Amino acid sequence: xxxxxxxxxxxxxxxxxxxxxxxxxxxxxxxxxxxxxxxxxxxxxxxxxxxxxxxxxxxxxxxxxxxxxxxxxxxxxxxxxxxxxxxxxxxxxxxxxxxxxxxxxxxxxxxxxxxxxxxxxxxxxxxxxxxxxxxxxxxxxxxxxxxxxxxxxxxxxxxxxxxxxxxxxxxxxxxxxxxxxxxxxxxxxxxxxxxxxxxxxxxxxxxxxxxxxxxxxxxxxxxxxxxxxxxxxxxxxxxxxxxxxxxxxxxxxxxxxxxxxxxxxxxxxxxxxxxxxxxxxxxxxxxxxxxxxxxxxxxxxxxxxxxxxxxxxxxxxxxxxxxxxxxxxxxxxxxxxxxxxxxxxxxxxxx
Numbered sequence: 001x002x003x004x005x006x007x008x009x010x011x012x013x014x015x016x017x018x019x020x021x022x023x024x025x026x027x028x029x030x031x032x033x034x035x036x037x038x039x040x041x042x043x044x045x046x047x048x049x050x051x052x053x054x055x056x057x058x059x060x061x062x063x064x065x066x067x068x069x070x071x072x073x074x075x076x077x078x079x080x081x082x083x084x085x086x087x088x089x090x091x092x093x094x095x096x097x098x099x100x101x102x103x104x105x106x107x108x109x110x111x112x113x114x115x116x117x118x119x120x121x122x123x124x125x126x127x128x129x130x131x132x133x134x135x136x137x138x139x140x141x142x143x144x145x146x147x148x149x150x151x152x153x154x155x156x157x158x159x160x161x162x163x164x165x166x167x168x169x170x171x172x173x174x175x176x177x178x179x180x181x182x183x184x185x186x187x188x189x190x191x192x193x194x195x196x197x198x199x200x201x202x203x204x205x206x207x208x209x210x211x212x213x214x215x216x217x218x219x220x221x222x223x224x225x226x227x228x229x230x231x232x233x234x235x236x237x238x239x240x241x242x243x244x245x246x247x248x249x250x251x252x253x254x255x256x257x258x259x260x261x262x263x264x265x266x267x268x269x270x271x272x273x274x275x276x277x278x279x280x281x282x283x284x285x286x287x288x289x290x291x292x293x294x295x296x297x298x299x300x301x302x303x304x305x306x307x308x309x310x311x312x313x314x315x316x317x318x319x320x321x322x323x324x325x326x327x328x329x330x331x332x333x334x335x336x337x338x339x340x341x342x343x344x345x346x347x348x349x350x351x
Contacts, residue, residue: 082317
């Protein structure tokens with residue numbers, strides 16, 4: 001039998017990405033030239049997008065998908081275990097994918113899941129709302145976990161223009177809202193605020209934050225907790241890789257020897273901070289105190305054991321699976337789960 005054309009075949013033949021094909025076939029935004037090209041190639045290859053739209057809207061077909069940035073990350077492993085535990089209880093198959101915190105790779109995986117008629121999806125998003133629009137428009141039930149899609153830069157710019165218009169007494173144009181999906185999040189604001197207050201109580205004033213992809217809410221919470229003016233040199237970002245995290249931590253310690261405490265926004269960043277401090281002969285907590293977001297098994301095995309902001313990864317995955325498995329039931333837009341500051345030996349009084 002001749003192999004049936006896939007959405008990836010259409011994307012390659014048209015010279016565009018899988019996400020672009022998904023947008024065109026689901027009625028999303030695209031230039032007239034791109035739309036014409038994609039539709040022409042789809043017709044030439046006899047591509048039939050029934051799985052992309054009609055099947056997803058009319059019937060449950062292909063199980064549940066789970067997309068996370070990194071399957072080797074302990075927290076995402078815990079989240080995945082929660083999803084799988086809930087799915088097992090209902091006999092639901094789960095397709096798991098790793099995006100590598102790369103929006104292009106995420107778009108490709110979304111397109112492939114649509115092609116396979118997967119009709120429910122739990123995701124720790126990497127791309128912005130436009131990346132997720134094809135899935136929502138096609139009728140896929142989507143629930144976000146741990147974080148929300150980033151806002152497109154043009155949307156933030158338009159919001160700034162709208163604010164200026166309001167100040168001038170003008171009414172900005174009504175813009176269509178992007179597709180929304182329920183989410184299950186940890187209470188980042190409370191967790192970061194509690195950690196900063198704890199460090200302040202120990203006498204620390206020059207507190208740094210190590211952030212990474214998807215940490216927008218944690219960074220905002222940190223800025224709010226430390227108050228104005230914020231020393232921007234003490235807010236440092238890394239990409240999703242361990243090498244980048246180590247470079248960010250090492251650079252921070254060397255450029256600001258006056259800092260006395262660090263809040264690491266995730267367990268990879270916390271690991272990098274521990275390694276960088278060790279390499280630079282910084283003693284924890286005598287020279288620098290350290291708080292890490294995420295309670296992972298190795299945190300308690302460090303010397304000294306790390307103070308952490310614990311978030312319920314397994315519960316987050318289980319709750320997200322419960323939401324995505326309840327079609328037709330009124331679902332909350334956002335579920336916020338509590339965090340807990342667990343005090344161990346990595347923080348001490350400022351000397």
